[in-house]
Amino acid sequence: MNLKILSVKEKGDAIKEYVLLEVTGDCDVGCYGLADTTFVNEKAVSNRLRHFYWFPDRSVKKGDRVVLRTGKGKHDQYQDGAGRNVHRFYWGLDVPVWNDTGDAAVLFEIKTWKFTTA
Numbered sequence: 001m002n003l004k005i006l007s008v009k010e011k012g013d014a015i016k017e018y019v020l021l022e023v024t025g026d027c028d029v030g031c032y033g034l035a036d037t038t039f040v041n042e043k044a045v046s047n048r049l050r051h052f053y054w055f056p057d058r059s060v061k062k063g064d065r066v067v068l069r070t071g072k073g074k075h076d077q078y079q080d081g082a083g084r085n086v087h088r089f090y091w092g093l094d095v096p097v098w099n100d101t102g103d104a105a106v107l108f109e110i111k112t113w114k115f116t117t118a
Helices: none
Strands: 003-009 018-023 032-041 051-054 065-069 076-079 085-090 103-109
Touching: 003 103
Parallel strands: 065 085
Antiparallel strands: 003 018, 018 065, 032 051, 032 103, 076 085
16 A cells, blocks of 8 residues: 555544545555544444545655545645645535544555446
């Protein structure tokens, strides 16, 4: 896995909250998804996912940062004060995701997938 979660910030406010991730190896963030669930204990989380965000395709480099904001906005990229590229994405939600004590962020690497119409 070439992404890792660093932190969840400004929890409880859909406009301000975000998840900060670090790119640990060159990759395409379109191969990753992030979900919230409930923290069970130090070794386990619930298998009931409440929200899921599948990142759009974008190449990122080792050392870059990825920000997923809960609210609405336009995906963009900028350099932070340390000179790192920051790739910012927006979930587009009106309500906070990280609003309960016991929430857990889960990162998925999606190597292959198929779908069928329902």
